Amino acid sequence: MNPTEISDALEAISTAPFDPAEFGYDFAAATGNAKATVSRLRPGKRTLNKSKISGAVLMNRRYYYIPAEPGQADAAMELLLSDKKTIQHKPEILIATDGQDVVARHPASGDTLRCSFVDLHHHFGFFLPAAGMSRFKAAEENEVDIKATGKLAKLYDALLKKNPDWATEDRRHDLNQFMTRMIFCLFAEDVGIFPKDQFSRLIVNHSGEKGVEAHLVIRDAFAAMNLPKDSRGHLPAWTQELEYVNGGLFSGRPDCPVFDPIAWGYLLDAAGEDWRKINPDIFGSMIQSIADAKRRSELGMHYTSVPNILKVLGPLFLDDLDAAIEKAWDRPNALEKLLTRLGRIRVFDPACGSGNFLVVAYRQLREREMKVIKRLVDLTGQSLMKLSSTLSLSSFHGIEITDFGAETAKLALFIAEYQANAEMSEMFGAATETLPLRDGGHIVCANALRVNWEEVCPPPKGEEEVYIAGNPPFLGDGSRSAEQNADMDFALKGKIDAYRRVDFVACWMFKAANYIRGKSARSALVSTNSICQGQAVGALWPSLLTDGVEIGFAHQTFKWRNNASANAAVMCVIVGLRNTSKGEKRLFNGDLEVRANNINAYLLDGPDLFVSATPRSIFGLPYMEYGNKPTDGGHLILSPSERTELLEEYPEAAKFVKRFMGSQEVVKGIERYCLWISDEDAEEAASIPLLRTRFDAVAKFRSESKAAQTRPSAAYPHRFRQAQNFAKNHSILIPSVTSERRPYLPVDRVGADVISSNLNQALYDAPEWCLALIASRLHLVWIGTVCGRLESRFRYSNTLGWNTFPVPRFTQAQLEQLNASARMILKTRYMHHPKTIAELYDPDKLPDDLREVHRQNDELLESMYIGRPFRNDTERLEKLFKLYAARVEKLKSEPKKGAA
DNA sequence: CATCCGACACAGA
DNA sequence: TCTGTGTCGGATG
Secondary structure (H helix, E strand, O other): HHHHHHHHHHHHHHHHOOHHHHHHHHHHOOOOOOOHHHHHOOOEEEEOOOOOOOOOOOEEEEEEEEEEEOHHHHHHHHHHHHHHHHHOOOOOOEEEEEEEEEEEEEEOEEEEEEEHHHHHHHHHHHHHHHHHEEEEEOOOOOOHHHHHHHHHHHHHHHHHHHHHHHHOOOHHEEEEEEEEHHHHHHHHHHOOOOOOOOHHHHHHHHHOOOOOOHHHHHHHHHHOOOOOHHHOOOOOHHHHHHOOOOOOOOOOOOOOOOOOOHHHHHHHHHHHHOOOOOOOOHHHHHHHHHOOOOOOOOOOOOOHHHHHHHHHHHHHHHHHHHHHHHHOOOOHHHHHHHHHHHHHHEEEEOEEEEEOOHHHHHHHHHHHHHHOOOOOOHHOOOOOOOOOOOOHHHHHHEEOOOOHHHHHHHHHHHHHHHHHHHHHHHHHHHOOOOOOOOOOOOOOOOOOOOOHHHHHHOOOOOOOEEEEEOOOOOOOOOOOHHHHHHHHHHHHHOOOOOOOOOOOOHHHHHHHHHHHHHOEEEEEEEEHHHHHHHHHHHHHHHHHHOEEEEEEEEEEEEOOOOOOOOOOOOOOEEEEEEOOOOOOOOEEOOOOOEEEOEOOOOOOOOOOOOOOOOOOOOOOOOOOEOEEOEEEEEEEOOOOOHHHHHHHHHHHHHEEEEEEEEEHHHHHHOOOOEEEEOOOHHHHOOHHHHHHHHHHHHHHHHOOOOOOOOOHHHHHHOOOOEOOOOEEEEEEEEEEEEOOOOOOOOOEEEEEOOOEEEEEEEEOOOOOOHHHOOOOOOHHHHHHHHHHEEOOOOEEHHHHHHOOHHHOOOOHHHHHHHHHHHHHHHHHOOOOOOOOOHHHOOOOOOHHHHHHHHHHHHHHHHHHHHHOOOOOOOHHHHHHHHHHHHHHHHHHHHHHHHOH
């Protein structure tokens, strides 16, 4: 059961009259327990009920319910709290009620809920632990970081405005480098790497009124920081004061853009910020938010927010460490061992960009190390002999394709180390030396798809542990460069069939799976959700989940978000891979966590099953066709006004014009037309000047196409490029991409005068019961699961969705019933004319009569599957998958009989 | 030949 | 600038 279903079940309980004797069992059913389990809770010889209190129900590790006398809910709760059984059987939730008031408690955290009985379902979140689910608390982003980033972005914009010549491709690198240096200096003078405010004081003192000389002064300052103090003879005397930093950061041209009063003001603003509180985690953020929006998607400029990074690192290894620390808490020997273990952990980000993952991982590990050391000191009463961390930056490995990113990553790691050391000295009272910069982390500037990862991050030996984490680039097949395709060939050719169909990120998934296989290593990568959907599932996953690799945890689809000003538009998942293990499998959805028996390639708790595309229905459903694809640059399409103009001037063109429907036209009732001309009529049509112009435009558009298949179609510009299909009597049209918010998939029946575009799937002259199937809840659940998505939108596919949709063998009578049901749906819609499908199926506005007709349609159809309606979507999907698997198995054994 | 996809594209508040 | 919701035609097996 999912949380919504639990909420619904609780609502059913809270709206019915309270029965103290039944509540305990109803609650068990509402929290996802099978009927058989519920009945075994009832009194009997081998009852599962562990409570000795009369009327109470205690289910091991789940919940403990006690009925209360009127007004005595609190007293009843006390009784539960003092019961030894509560400690022994560790129920997640205690619940006491008299039918008026509810008192519930989560013993592990001590959280208490009080509400009235009728409001029970409004608090379903509180009861989720009783269903084996728990709340997952995401980390939040730091406000100081956001503020500082904003100031830097303004500075950057102002500098670009004043120095337009820096906007070119190669100069932008210089500007980015200038910004990185600036950030470092502002940070260094606040945290004590430099003397307090030294850098800004020198700049302000020597830059003159409103910063007119700032570019010269900053240039000299940067040059000085790249030179030991005794080799600065050619520089102004005041630079002598500055520290020698080096570390690659200040090598290269020390160029500086010219400041105007506005930019100067922003620089002073930024200098006034307290940079001590800045997370080095956000270096990437700073760089992304200041870099050109159009180039964002390139070269790892998509930085991952700290909350999202923790979604990866937590289940990957931090949560395990926390559990180990807790276990060792009172035992000095065990704590010592943990310190050794920390030193043996290596983190590897094969797409590290500016190093966010590595920095966060480093800081999280240092935090835990400190906690352990502190506990050791407390336990043993001795002060610590050595004061260096067992964690070394050299345990942090990264691959980054741009030199700038790699430099930033090293710098960010350095800052992170500096901060952690400072914290440590503060706690134990000792100092650490910092300048000049040492090498920060093992960051390699290389193409991750071309290099051998084992050379960048040597495989773990003995008790070493390697954790691969990161957020590689996402690029679909339409957006990859020739070079990236070549990289993909290099990484996947001969290893995965149809690899070009899946996203670029799959290369990292594959290499990560190969790296960890059979080793003391795990991986978790942020990815576009498309690799766990539709065609990618069958193409990619069978070769990942092989030879002992399994999904250990996963975050289901969530919207990409970071603090950059314009966010990338994409939905993400996180997939954690490991070698087969008995350890628990964790499945996250937003802030909810569920323990799963198995996590399959769809990131669902279910058996490993890959639904793959089929050209015909394997259950004997009518043939569904892909609509007509114009590829015309818009020239064969007419708006209503264009049509009117055409027909006013050339009435004889009327026979060439037809209604034209894509997804929007079906869903929103938009009116549109197209030119639909047979080859025989081509000459006649071309004699109409207005049409001739359009044909010429089509021919030009097609001949200039970069798709080899399109160019020859310039020879027949009067016709759509692909397919010439239409109905004799009527068509059932199913829009291919539609909103996921509607309670049913949009589908409509139209006359033979309508031409469908390639944005619909079409059933031509098919029986009406097809519409009853498509408009059912069952079908929506199937499509939503096995087809791809556009972000989160449904994407209807004939090959993946319709042709695989499991149906029972219908009798003729049943088909008649479904025909009638389909007609009823259409009739009910007509009664709301002229409301469009979009209006009618708005989730908040579905009219009662239409809702009822759909309910009946669902009930009718579902009874044909299992003799009654399904309880919920989980049950629907289970049944559908079972039918699908059985059918596929059968087809394997009798391949000749194929599609029915 | 027939699709499945898009670190999207675009309209409308 | 954010939210809601589907265009369009290339690249691909």
